Amino acid sequence: MRVPRWQNWWRRVSIDGVNRPTIRDIAKAAGISPGAASFALNDRDGVSEETRAKVKRIADEMGWTRNVAAVALSARQARAVGLVIARSEESFTGERFFMQFIAGVERILSARSRNLVLRFATSVEEEVDTYRQWWAEHRVDGVILTDPRDDDPRPTLLADLQLPGVVVGAQSQSTLPTLRVNDGAAMERLVDHFADLGHRRLAHVSGSPDLLHTQRRREAFEKRCEERGVVALPPSSTDFSEESGRAATWALISSQEPPTGIIFDNEVLVFGGVVAIVEASLSIPDQVAIATFEDTPMCRIVRPQITAMVRDPAELGRHAAEALLDAIDGRPVSGRTEPTMELIVRGSTDPEA
Amino acid sequence: MRVPRWQNWWRRVSIDGVNRPTIRDIAKAAGISPGAASFALNDRDGVSEETRAKVKRIADEMGWTRNVAAVALSARQARAVGLVIARSEESFTGERFFMQFIAGVERILSARSRNLVLRFATSVEEEVDTYRQWWAEHRVDGVILTDPRDDDPRPTLLADLQLPGVVVGAQSQSTLPTLRVNDGAAMERLVDHFADLGHRRLAHVSGSPDLLHTQRRREAFEKRCEERGVVALPPSSTDFSEESGRAATWALISSQEPPTGIIFDNEVLVFGGVVAIVEASLSIPDQVAIATFEDTPMCRIVRPQITAMVRDPAELGRHAAEALLDAIDGRPVSGRTEPTMELIVRGSTDPEA
Known part of the structure; x- marks a missing residue:
C-alpha cells in the first residue's frame, strides 16, 4: 500500500477536518512557513517569541480555532x-x-x-x-x-x-x-463436567490466593466437589508462571493418591501442566484428564485437544x-x-x- | 499478601520521598485536611479559590517544592x-x-x-x-x-x-x-536447514508485502533458494491472520506441485498452517516439513514439535x-x-x- 506524501496532509493541521481557516492560511498571511506557524500556535520551541505573538494575533483575527484535542487539553481534561x-x-x-x-x-x-x-x-x-x-x-x-x-x-x-x-x-x-x-458459575460447570464423566478425585491448579477471582473459583470448586461427592484435593497455588504450573502438576501426579482430573486457571498453567504430564509419560485423558479456563489456539492444536472455558x-x-x-x-x-x-x-x- | 492500609501512605504525597515539608505539614499550618491541601496545591477542583490561594501562600512560605513529576509537567516534558x-x-x-x-x-x-x-x-x-x-x-x-x-x-x-x-x-x-x-540472515539460516535435509521445493508464507521485514525475508528466501538449487515457490502473502495462514497453506499443499517444506513468518501463520495440514491428513515432516519465525510455547507442545527461530x-x-x-x-x-x-x-x- 502506498501512503500519501506527508507534505500533502500533515500541514492540513486540523486533526478532525472541521477547522477553518487552516494553519496554512495563517502562515501565508504571516509570511512564514506552515511549519513555523504550527510551532508558534502550538507553543512549541523553534520560533521567536516575536513571531509567536504575531502568528497568534493573525490567527485571532482570522477566527482560527484550536482543534478539539487542544481545547480538551486547555480544559484540563487529559483525554x-x-x-x-x-x-x-x-x-x-x-x-x-x-x-x-x-x-x-x-x-x-x-x-x-x-x-x-x-x-x-x-x-x-x-x-x-x-x-x-x-x-x-x-x-x-x-x-x-x-x-x-x-x-x-x-x-x-x-x-x-x-x-x-x-x-x-x-x-x-x-x-x-x-x-x-462469574467465576463461580464457570467453575461449577467444570466440576460438573468431570463428575458427569465419573471422576472422583479432582485438583485445581490456581493463581495467587490473594486475587478475588482465584478465591471465587476455589470456593466454588470445593463447594461443588462436595455437592457431587467428589474429593477436592488441597489447593495448588501458583504465581501464574509456566514453571509453577509444571511443578504443581508434577506434585499432583506423583503423589500417593493422584487426581484423575485437573482444572487449570489459565493457558500458561495448563501449558506447564501438559509438559509435566508428557514428561511423566501419562496418557491424557485416560490416566489424567485436564481442562482449563481461557480457551486459546494452543488448546485446539495439541492432541488430544484441551477442554476449555471460552470467554471474550x-x-x-x-x-x-x-x-x-x-x-x-x-x-x-x-x-x-x-x-x-x-x-x-x-x-x-x-x-x- | 496483605497490603498496608492506604491511609498510611497516600497522604505521604511525595512521590519519591525526597520532598520536605510535606502536604501534611502544610495542611496542618492551614488548618485544613491533607486531602484539601493536596487538591489546592495540585490545582484540582474541590476547594474554594480562597482556600487554594491561602494554601499556596503557606506552601511558599514553608519552602514546599513540587514533586519531580509536577516539575517535569511544568517544564513541558510529557515524561x-x-x-x-x-x-x-x-x-x-x-x-x-x-x-x-x-x-x-x-x-x-x-x-x-x-x-x-x-x-x-x-x-x-x-x-x-x-x-x-x-x-x-x-x-x-x-x-x-x-x-x-x-x-x-x-x-x-x-x-x-x-x-x-x-x-x-x-x-x-x-x-x-x-x-x-537481521531478517535476511535468519531466513538464509532457515533455507539452509531445509536444503541440508534434501528439500528441493520450498514455500514462504509471509505477512503483508509492504512491510520491510517481509520484503527482506522474501528477498533472502529467493536468493538463498537459488544459491542452493532449491525451487522457491511464488510468494504466499497474508494479512497475518490465522485464517489467511490456513488458506495459504491449503493452496500450497493442494497444488499440482506442492512444496516439501514451508517457512512461516510468525506463530499465527504457522498455527493456521498446522490446522490446514492436519485437515489434509498429511504427515509432518514426511509429507510436508514446516518451520517458523518466532518460537512460542505452542511450538514445543505440539507433536511433532515445530522448528523455529528464537528471538527475544x-x-x-x-x-x-x-x-x-x-x-x-x-x-x-x-x-x-x-x-x-x-x-x-x-x-x-x-x-x-
Missing part, C-alpha cells in the same frame, strides 16, 4: 485513561487475556480519540503510587482496575482523589462500577472502556456481569469429543 | 513515550511479539517513571494523525516506530515536528536511530526504550543490530531432532 498491570512480565506475556483485553479497551478509546496510558507494576504499592502520580500530573481522566483482591486499597484511593474508575473481574464488593465475571476478554475490555468513559463524562454507570463462560468439551477430558 | 500499533486486533492478540515487546519497553519506562501511551491504528494515515495529535497536545516526548515500510512517511514527519523517535525492525534506511533486525522481543523493547530516552534527553544514539536469531531444530523438519 486519556490509565491501566496498571500488576503481573510479572512472564505471566503477562504468556497469557492472552491482557492482550485481548487491551485490544478491546483500545477499540473504544481510539474511536473516541482517547489515549491509553499503560504502566506495569510489581507490587500493589507501586500500582497505587502510579495512580497518585497520574492524578497529580492530570495525566488520566480515570482508570481501569483489574485483579480485585482482599482489602483492596484502590477503590478508596480513587474515591479520595475523585478519580473515576471501574473494576473488572470477580464478584467484588467495590463501591466503584464493576464488570463482574476483548468484549470485557470494550465494556470496561465504555463504562469508564461514561463515569468520566458524569453519566450514570451501572455494573454489569459478563455472560457466563461456555464450556468446550474436547479430547483432554472426553475421548469421544 | 511519556508513544507507541502506535498498526495491526488488526486479531493479528495483535494472536501474536506474542508485541506483548513481549511492550513488556520490555515498560520495564525501562517504569524504572524511570515514564509512561507508555498506547494507541491502535487501522491505517498509516491514522497512525500519522496520532503522532500529530500527540505532538500538538505535548502528550509524548518521543515515539517508537515499528513495522517500517516502503515510502514510510513517519521519519520525515517526526523530523518536521522535532519529535524524537526510534525505528524498530528491518534494515531500513531511516534517518532515525534504528534497532535493526522483550530485549528489543528494552533497547528501543533506552535508545528513545537517550534521544529525548539529547544524548547521542547510535543504531544497533539485534543479535542474529538462533534456529531450534525440532521434529517438524527433522524426525531425529
